[in-house]
Amino acid sequence: MNVKLLLASWKYPSILLLGIGLSNLGAWVYLIALNLIVFDMTGSPLAVAALYILIPLATLVTNFWSGSLIDRLNKRNLMIFLDIIRAFCICLLPWLLEISIWFMYSMVFLINMATSMFSPTSMIYVTKLIPPEKRKRFNSLRSLIDSGAFLLGPALAGVLFIIGTPTLAIIINAIALLLSGLITFLMPNLEKHTRDRNKDEKLSLALIKNDLQIVLNFSKRNVYVMLIYFLFTSVMVMTAAVDSLEAAFAKEVLHLSDSDYGFLVSVAGLGIIVGAFLNTLFVKKMATSFLMGIGLAFVSIGYIIYAFSQSFIMAALGFFILAFFLAFANTGFLTFYQNNIPIDVMGRIGSLYGLIEATLIIITTVMMGLVAQVASIQSVVITGAFVMLVISMILCVFNFQPSKSNYYKVSPIEKIEIN
Structure with a gap:
């Protein structure tokens, strides 16, 4: 070209x-x-x-x-x-x-x-x-x-x-x-000539109920797609919950000053930018399943290192690793999502499962916060990190199956049933 x-x-x-x-x-x-x-x-x-x-x-x-x-x-x-x-x-x-x-x-x-x-x-x-x-x-x-x-x-x-x-x-x-x-x-x-397609449909409880059924039907007919979606977002839920304890962990476990904690966050920022830059250079040479699976696995490993850390250096290493691989994981997941969720129902599916994700974030964050009040913060963070690792390993098992390779090709969407 x-x-x-x-x-x-x-x-x-x-x-x-x-x-x-x-x-x-x-x-x-x-x-x-x-x-x-x-x-x-x-x-x-x-x-x-x-x-x-x-x-x-x-x-x-x-x-x-x-x-x-x-x-x-x-x-x-x-x-x-x-x-x-x-x-x-x-x-x-x-x-x-x-x-x-x-x-x-x-x-x-x-x-x-x-x-x-x-x-x-x-x-x-x-x-x-x-x-x-x-x-x-x-x-x-x-x-x-x-x-x-x-x-x-x-x-x-x-x-x-x-x-x-x-x-x-x-x-x-x-x-x-x-x-x-x-x-x-x-x-x-892009929708200039299709904007009147649904002009007679008014937002109502009946319409919402019907749309909910469409999403449920899609989920039942495309179990593998939604399983990968659920596994990935489950790890993201855990990262949000663990991150809510980040400042307390830095103060009570690592005994960092405010300036040291600020520097620790900067290390994560460096990891994000380096990982994202290398991701743009090599993304065409890596399979979508590899980006998502290995990326998420190393994000979890970064959290494990951080959870077991007793010093600034160890925590910084964990932060850098998890931040570095986050760009790879997100790129793989977004590409998988775009290639496997039909555009006509993407808004309904994304919104409904986003609702579930938000609910899980609230519940998980509150639960981990309450447990951290009666147990050590480090034990709670370690548990959360291991949950992430287990889920990411399960995702790797599913997305590296040769029989599922079609889901990670450029455009498998025409094979997917909506209703």
């Missing part, structure tokens, strides 16, 4: 990656700024923790019905609308804080609801836009951009705090979302 054809084929994917990068960068700035504002206002760590609880709660409230809407609406237009709504709501936050923190929490909850809808919507649009043979490369580049945002976001927030205030940082995020919406507006309208 000559250079002109190559550039032309990556025109829209590149624009989309730019929009994703701006949105992710702004999200990190917004998160850090909002944490500081709430802590300065209340002086309560619990008030800050409530911001994180609102994320899965918004998913619980939204995902039960949002998939039915997402699959029936124009994805590009919905993404633009959600970006604009989030930007508008974020602009209101500084003024709502002056009125009442409860008004602020309510607005953050609405923002999180919009974000819960945006994620499966963008997944469908990306799947429609990117040809099957380019999805693995695109997903690897997306992991690199996400990693860059993880490193640059906090740094940019720090610069903004030096030259301005956390309020300015929040406004910057609103501007980033508006720019993301504008960039999305420049993208092709």
Whole structure:
């Protein structure tokens, strides 16, 4: 392929990656700024923790019905609308804080609801836009951009705090979302000629119930696909639960100072960016099953090393390994998901199983937090890490079966039954 054809084929994917990068960068700035504002206002760590609880709660409230809407609406237009709504709501936050923190929490909850809808919507649009043979490369580049945002976001927030205030940082995020919406507006309208296909269907309890049955039927007919999905997300649930104890582990087990803990997190950031960069270089040479299976296994091994660590060096090694392989695992999983979940029901499937995942995160995090109150934090973290390892090994057994190799080829989706 000559250079002109190559550039032309990556025109829209590149624009989309730019929009994703701006949105992710702004999200990190917004998160850090909002944490500081709430802590300065209340002086309560619990008030800050409530911001994180609102994320899965918004998913619980939204995902039960949002998939039915997402699959029936124009994805590009919905993404633009959600970006604009989030930007508008974020602009209101500084003024709502002056009125009442409860008004602020309510607005953050609405923002999180919009974000819960945006994620499966963008997944469908990306799947429609990117040809099957380019999805693995695109997903690897997306992991690199996400990693860059993880490193640059906090740094940019720090610069903004030096030259301005956390309020300015929040406004910057609103501007980033508006720019993301504008960039999305420049993208092709892939559903221009099919937007009226479901115009007579109104959101109702009966429609949601019917859609739930469609998802259940799909799951029954495609047990292997959903098994891999469930195993992968189960490990992600455990990582979220273990990560909730990260600061306490660093303080009580490793006896780290605040600066040492900050450096430990930076090591994880370095692992993410290095892993994501190498992932983009070698992704075409690695099978999707290998990326997901081996990537997830080494993420679990990294957590094992971290869980048994008694020193900063050991914990840093574990952090680097788990962060390094996370990009490989995510790239493999996203590619598998896009190639095996039909676009017509992707919103409903992603939303419903996202609801289940959020529920499991809340339950698992609370359970591990309660056990950590009566047992040692390290024993809880070790148990969580071993659960991750066992699940990832089971996933490897299933996804390396020669008889299942078709599921990891470029586009097996036409063989999958929906109803």
